[in-house]
Amino acid sequence: MRIRDWDANLKVRLFAEALVNITYWMFFPFLSIYFAEEFGKNKAGLLLVFSQIFSVLANLMGGYFADRFGRKRMMVLASFGQGLSFLCFAFASSPWLQSPWLGFVAFTAAGVFGSFYWPASQAMVADVVKEKDRSDVFAIFYTSINIAVVVGPILGSIFYVHYRFQLLLFAGAVCILVALILTKWTRETVPSQTSGSLTREGKWYYFLRNQIRDYALIVKDKTFLLFIIAGVLAGQTFMQLDLLIPVYIKDFVKDQSLVAFGDLSFLIKGEQAFGIVLAENGFLVALLTVFVTRWMSKYYERNVFALSSVVYAISIVMFSQTHWIWGLIFAMAIFTFAELMGAGLQQGFVSKLAPEHMRGQYFAAASLRFTISRTIAPLAIPMTVWVGYGWTFFILCLLALASAGLYWIMFYVFEKDQKRKRLEQPRQA
Template identity: 55%
Template sequence: MMKLREWDRNLKIRLLGEGMINVLFWMFFPFMAIYFSDSFGKGMAGLLLVLSQVFGVLANLVGGYCADKYGRKRMMLIAAIGEGMTFLLFAYANSPWLVSPVLTFLSFSVLGIFGSLYWPASHAMVADVVEEKDRNAVFAVFYTALNISVVVGPILGGIFFFQHRFGLLLTAAIVSFGVAFLIAAFIRETAPDQMEKKLVKDSSTKWQGFLKEQLKDYRVIVQDKVFLLFILAGIFVAQTFMQLDLLIAVHLSESVQEQTVSKLLDIRANGKEVFGWLIAENGLLVALLTVYMTTKMSRFNEKYVFIVSCLIYAISMVMFGYTTHVWILVLAMFVFTMGELMVVGIQEGFVSRLAPEHMRGQYFAAASLRFTIGRTIAPLAIPLTAVIGFPLTFSLISLLALVAALLYSIMFNIKEAKEEEFHHRVL
């Protein structure tokens, strides 16, 4: 396994800078739904959050194209500066001089857009500078850092977001500008040489040509059957892990009655408290085991890792749906997290191998659709429980995970057939 001291300088700087940004992001992001609900009402808050996500999806696709056309460093620098300026506006909208929910929503949405411009370039840079055999482990380290932020951020945010919001957002602006400085001063461009040549050739292209060229490139991606099935399967299986703070949260809060957790220690807990424990369990397991699991899973055939992960997710959904006993729920979360840890490190490596060098940014951007589309569909499970109940809803989601397993199987069969055909041609 590639040790941290052996990493390219670009990656070390990014791990530090993005780690700080992620902690600050998770200090306010989980509380925005509460803020918008209090400011605009629940119905309007839901609509605004969906709307901000739609902007992010579109920006993500543009970001992937621009990362390939104009370079990784340039897009990351633009995004970091944009985030810093937007955080200043965000802070002003929650300052001693002004309190504006409308300006807060605008700032929140623009932050999502700049984040979507940043991440395709960021992921493509990993694929540019890391050898194929080490990519899974490197992606796993970044995923671990992100999940540490997910655990630490909301704990700190519970204090600072409600009591010191202006200071929190101002700090986020300063850190964003600091990350922009690090990118500008110390990170080198890693896009393939032909991208720089293409930049010189196409620098005068008008926006109509830009849009036409972008659609042309994404059409090439859509015609990649293996990649298309990867995205489709990802959308189906996303319906399981996206339920962590949706269906699972509602199920535990409504269905799990206060019960004795430990007679010896005289500990009792209700559904909401149990949910908090399960989230902590998930975060702890992810932080401790991501790199280890990725290293282990990299030794197995990817086809079976993807398929088994879906099957494990399916089992965990059934476990959640048919029990309210706290210790079985703890076991269900362990099973759920194992399904997550099996694939988190190898998915990005898989995308990097599918993507041609000159289209890595676009492939990573398109690959993220499995999460953004999945996140858009996932909340439909909650109203479904009013019609068929929790157990059947969880069973239906389990079935979707099985469909994802089938799609992965078909995807790998097509991929293997293509590789075999290519091998015969070469011979």
């Protein structure tokens, strides 16, 4: 489906969200460094865990609010709320006030509003795009995000260190501008019967209770439960991209020459080195996702999932053994390859596990891999104080290898269950 054939809502959103994403990625990857410096690594890690709990709860409620109050209304409210949060964060890092606690509260609020925005934005795509074209539309939005991951950190590595106040001020202004754009140039798409039924019958705590009940299905399906646990263990590795890795690079990468021509050299510091490494990750994901997914689809999922976790473990060890910028760039290439190996196949595997009448619930529960991982992963930052960087990276390596082992066990259970179902079919016939 070509962009020119898109609904006007989506065209406006593609432009507006690209602007927000680029601005967001100009400073977001460096915030773990900021909080570690201001609070210390122990407290920073625990606070980031705490902030994620609020985002998890907000994400849980976001779908209900999008259905009851409308997609457009929630997206406008969330964008405006994010804008005010970033302005508050800017004030907390301004020439007039330096308050990391206020900055943390503002950062948490921005995360909550972002969690309200996401379900409404996804639901709007489903409202206005035919089912056969949705994957193409989602892919273009995904590509847009990864372009922002390339451009944002490069710009951030230039501006963040010396112009954090101005950068956060700009981010707040952009979000408020996007809220105004969405207000003027988009329309509401929520089906009237959905909103009406929720208004008459649904209360927010009913929805929350139903969501918790739906997630309870993971304990009834052994294969799916192992899939979730293995995903959470692997997630402790790849979630460090925005947490441990920037702090590690900041601590150990001092002035280095990225390239040199005679007496002329380009020197970089820790924040700039991380910006380059993160941009590399976004560039490779945007460039190679389709190619690697097609390549991996030729192999049995068990081997791909397990090998992906092993490659994550290798990349983490590589990160821990180098302070050289080109060594970090090579380690990130291996890390990104591990990310791409399972990115496309895991969603397909979830659909294979899910009974047709429960497919939506299975996909919702499968997102727990990322939700739980994102909540636990910040503990790696205080671990560097408790046991040191070396042991922290070693523990992450062991978790990734444990994930590989669980994937292998999961497929043993899955194959056994499939064999049992095939044997039962002739009897039922």
